[in-house]
Amino acid sequence: MQLAFWVRRAHKWIGLVIGVQALFWMISGLYMVVVPLEVIHGDHLAHVPTERLNPGGRRVPLGRLHEVYPGITSIRLKNLLGKEVYEIKQGKQANLVNAADGVKISPLDREHIVALAEAAYVGEGSIRGVEWVTKAPREVGSRPVPLWAVHYDEPGKTTLYFSPHTGDLVARRHELWRWFDFLWMFHIMDYEERENVNNTLLRTASITGLLFALSGAWLLFYSFTRRKTA
Structure with missing residues (x-):
């Protein structure tokens, strides 16, 4: 049958085109189901003490x-290393103010950040370096800089990122997360930002994969019906 010939040929070439990407989908998908999401997020490495x-x-x-800091859009009272502070936001700008006397204490210095990291970190490593980050690395995405990066000397190469303006732990990064991010890039086929799950390349690959599956299903059905009529 002429149709079967062309479907078989199309199925073969589509398989050659989509096969490598399908392998990446399976490898990345396997990683995502084997490694728990809370581990990827680094919940086992650091917590925020309350x-x-x-x-x-x-x-x-x-x-x-409000008199000293005009244009306040929000105020939040919280504890920071055993002391009460106000987190004041003026639009997109945030600052910390000592709740007892109103004195501004941000941006936090290295000593404060080390103390925050020691209070948050629950892993087994020790601090090997503290870095003032002014250009955001890819692994922190669009989080605003500057940031403090606290690097740990342990197999997972954990890095905790803190905001100098709020003292918040804004990101936990380690090797399992970095592998996840690398495989996620192949999974969604966004090789630049690694965020867009609706990109044209992924859509094209998905449609191609669907054609591969449908042509394979048709060939399977055709082979059974041909045997019955033989």
Whole structure:
């Protein structure tokens, strides 16, 4: 049958084109189901300690804060290394202010960041370096810089990223996460930003894979029907 000949040929060439990408899909998919997501996120390496606020603590009145820091869009009271601080946001800009006297304490210096890292880190390594980051590495994505990067000397090569303006732990990165990110790039076929799951290349590959599966299914059905009529 002429149709079967062309379907078989198309199935073969489509398989050659899509086969490598299908292999990457299976390898990356296997990694994603074998390694738990909470491990990828680094939840086992660092946590954010929570401390209760002191209901009777002496604090600067909020009205005074609005006078000293005009244009405030939000205020949050929190604990930072055992001391109460206000996290003040003025548009996109954030700062930390000592809740007791209203003195600005951000950007946090290296000593503060090391103390925050030691309070958050629950792994088995020790700090091998603290880096002031002004150009965001790919692994922190679009998070605003500058950042403090605390690197640990352990097999997973853990790095904790802290905001100097809020003291928040904004990212946990380690080798399992980096492998996940690398395989995710192949999985979604976005080789630049590694974020766009609706890119043209992925759509094309998906449609090609569907054609491969449909042509294979047709050939299977055709082979059975041909045997019955033989």
